[in-house]
Amino acid sequence: MKFATQELDFLIKEKKKTVFISEKQQKNTAPRVLYGRYFDRTGIYNIFPEEIKEEGEVLGEVLSVNAKPVKEGFCAVVTEEGLAFFCDGQPITYEAYSLYQSIFSRNKGILETNVMAEKKVVLLGCGSVGSLAAMELARCGVGSFLLIDPDILEYHNLCRHQCGIEDVGNLKVDALSRKLKCINPAVKVVTFDGILQNIPKDMLDKFCVEGATLFIGCADNRAADVYANRISIYYQAAFLSIGFWERAYAGEIFYHIPGKGMPCYSCALGDGGNISERAQASHHVYSNQEDTEGLKFEPGISADINYITTIGIKLAIDILNASNQEYIPRLLRDLKQYTIICNTSNPQIGGEMVEIFSYPLQVSTSLVVGFNDKCKNACRLEEGELHGNHIGAGNI
Ligand SMILES: [Zn+2]
Numbered sequence: 001m002k003f004a005t006q007e008l009d010f011l012i013k014e015k016k017k018t019v020f021i022s023e024k025q026q027k028n029t030a031p032r033v034l035y036g037r038y039f040d041r042t043g044i045y046n047i048f049p050e051e052i053k054e055e056g057e058v059l060g061e062v063l064s065v066n067a068k069p070v071k072e073g074f075c076a077v078v079t080e081e082g083l084a085f086f087c088d089g090q091p092i093t094y095e096a097y098s099l100y101q102s103i104f105s106r107n108k109g110i111l112e113t114n115v116m117a118e119k120k121v122v123l124l125g126c127g128s129v130g131s132l133a134a135m136e137l138a139r140c141g142v143g144s145f146l147l148i149d150p151d152i153l154e155y156h157n158l159c160r161h162q163c164g165i166e167d168v169g170n171l172k173v174d175a176l177s178r179k180l181k182c183i184n185p186a187v188k189v190v191t192f193d194g195i196l197q198n199i200p201k202d203m204l205d206k207f208c209v210e211g212a213t214l215f216i217g218c219a220d221n222r223a224a225d226v227y228a229n230r231i232s233i234y235y236q237a238a239f240l241s242i243g244f245w246e247r248a249y250a251g252e253i254f255y256h257i258p259g260k261g262m263p264c265y266s267c268a269l270g271d272g273g274n275i276s277e278r279a280q281a282s283h284h285v286y287s288n289q290e291d292t293e294g295l296k297f298e299p300g301i302s303a304d305i306n307y308i309t310t311i312g313i314k315l316a317i318d319i320l321n322a323s324n325q326e327y328i329p330r331l332l333r334d335l336k337q338y339t340i341i342c343n344t345s346n347p348q349i350g351g352e353m354v355e356i357f358s359y360p361l362q363v364s365t366s367l368v369v370g371f372n373d374k375c376k377n378a379c380r381l382e383e384g385e386l387h388g389n390h391i392g393a394g395n396i
Contacts, residue, residue, distance in 0.1 A: 019085045019094035021047040026096040029078040034059045038074070045074060045085070045092075049099055051185035055178070103184055104141050111317070112324065116141030117186075118212055119320045122204075122237070123147050124196050124228050125218035126172040128160035128302065129242050129309050131179070133216055135162050136313045138180045142320070144188040145180060146207045147173040148196055160302045196228055204235065213237035214320055216312075220244075222269055229256055229265035230377045238319045241265060242312035248300025249350030250342040250357070251308035253335075254369075255315060256379070257322065264379035268338055268369035304343040311341055311363065340364040 025047060035056035036047040048056040060074035062083060069075050069086035076083040085092050104113045119142045123130050126149035134145060149172045153163055157172075167175035173191035180187050190207055192199050196219075207213075215232040217225040217239065225241045232239035236258045244251040256264050311331070318332035341364070342357040344350060350357075371380055 015043045017043040017045065017087050017092040019045045019047060019092060021083070021094055021096055022049055022099040023096045024099065025050065025083075026094065027082045029065075029082060030062070031064055032062050034062060034074075034076060045087075049185040052178075052181050055182060100186060107139075107141060111140055111321075112326065113141050115321070115324055117143035118209075120144040120146070120207060120209055120213040121316075121320075122207065122213065122215045122232075123149075123218065124216065124224065125149055125220075126176045127151070127157070127218065128162075128305050129244075129312075130216070130218035131162035131172070131176050132306055132309050133218060133242070133313055133316065134176055134180060135183065136310070137316060137320075138183045138187055140317055140320075141184070143186070144190075144207070145177075146190045146192070146203070147176055148192045148194070148199060149173050150194050160305060196224065196231065204231070208235040208237055210236045211323065214316060215239045216316060217241035217243075217265075222265075225254070226266045226270045226377070229379075232256065233258055233264060233378050238322075239265065240312060240316050240319060242309055244300065244305065244308065245353070246300075246351070247349060248304035248308065249344050249346075249354065250340060251305075253308070253312045253315060253339045253341065255319060255337055257319060262337060262379070263369050263371045264375060264377045266377045267372040267375045267379060270372070270375065300343075307343055307361070308341045311339070315339075334365055335363075336365065336368055338367045338369050340367065 034047050035053035036045060036059050037056055038045050038059060045059055047059065060070070060076065062076045062078065063069070065078045067077055069077055069089050071089050074085070074087050076085050083094075085094050100113070104111075107113060107116075121134070121137055121142050121144070123134055123145060126134070126147050130147075130149065134147070138145070151172050153161065153167050153170055153172050153175050155165075155168055158164060158168070161172075163170075163172075163175040163179055167178070171191070171193050173193050177189040177191055180189055190203065192203060213232075213235060215228050215237055217228045219225065219228075220243075222243075225243070228241070229239045233256070238258065239256040241254045242251065243253075254265055254268060256262050314330050315332065315335060318329040321327035321329070322332065340356075342350070342354070342360065342362050345354045345357040345360050345362070347354050
């Protein structure tokens with residue numbers, strides 16, 4: 001069957017076009033350019049929220065009251081009920097949504113959106129682990145992030161990172177910030193493109209709120225985590241570290257919650273820490289040495305990294321909600337401070353160290369850490385002494 005040209009035109013015009021727009025934007029009658037994406041196969045104009053408008057293409061303009069819609073293309077005209085939309089001069093329907101409620105509607109009954117919006121996460125490292133942790137926590141509704149990482153996103157990062165080709169060449173902190181805002185445009189993101197040791201103290205002072213902040217260590221060396229836990233104790237913030245063993249055949253998660261009399265990361269895994277010899281033997285995995293080819297240690301494929309990271313994220317959600325009576329913890333009651341997780345118990349991947357695991361995907365629940373006399377962190381001091389004696393402005 002063949003269509004005459006006029007019939008084709010008619011069919012194309014008949015495809016019902018719709019606008020998705022937030023209630024706030026639909027009520028905003030200020031003249032402006034509307035940004036977003038149009039999807040030809042669905043006929044949907046998705047107007048992006050103001051906070052991320054630069055992510056979109058120019059769709060059309062908001063014309064003043066009583067203006068005539070443009071003959072070709074998309075535009076909005078101001079009416080008494082807010083904006084009305086037109087395509088090629090013809091009116092089209094819109095669906096206005098409450099942005100925040102719509103984004104988090106599927107978390108309802110599990111996570112309190114308002115509670116999560118007050119939570120703050122300091123992310124030390126925005127690589128494969130940090131980017132996944134940040135994305136997942138943004139999906140949970142965490143309201144503020146401080147992203148710390150000095151690196152630039154490169155092509156070799158793409159097989160494990162949450163960001164894609166459109167961000168290659170960008171700072172990892174900026175690339176990740178963009179992705180977080182595309183999940184929740186209301187999220188507040190502060191970035192520092194350096195290492196934690198160099199961050200200005202006032203940046204942390206402004207960001208950290210006692211009892212609402214979690215530091216997540218995703219760096220690839222223990223020294224950084226020792227330092228991070230020391231800083232988190234200073235701010236009376238919780239700390240969680242996610243680390244990997246060779247080729248990510250296994251990994252380890254450590255957490256510290258202030259005010260609970262817990263040993264810190266330094267006690268457990270710092271130099272001379274009290275974890276068993278075996279766990280310490282994996283120390284080398286954290287070294288970031290370059291070999292003769294100039295290649296950095298590669299900690300395994302995305303699926304293996306993500307399995308371990310996801311367990312860390314579940315703990316992070318529990319820790320962030322620890323003071324919320326309504327919240328039912330997933331793991332925090334059962335997983336001790338130090339957890340080892342394996343991806344595989346096959347020695348061809350993990351070497352002889354895998355003998356500590358009985359089966360693949362095993363999660364340890366019984367490793368207990370103790371205080372270490374040599375620990376220089378303030379983990380054993382009373383809260384009042386913390387601020388005076390141990391880590392002061394000069395140390396950060
Ligand atoms: Zn300690």
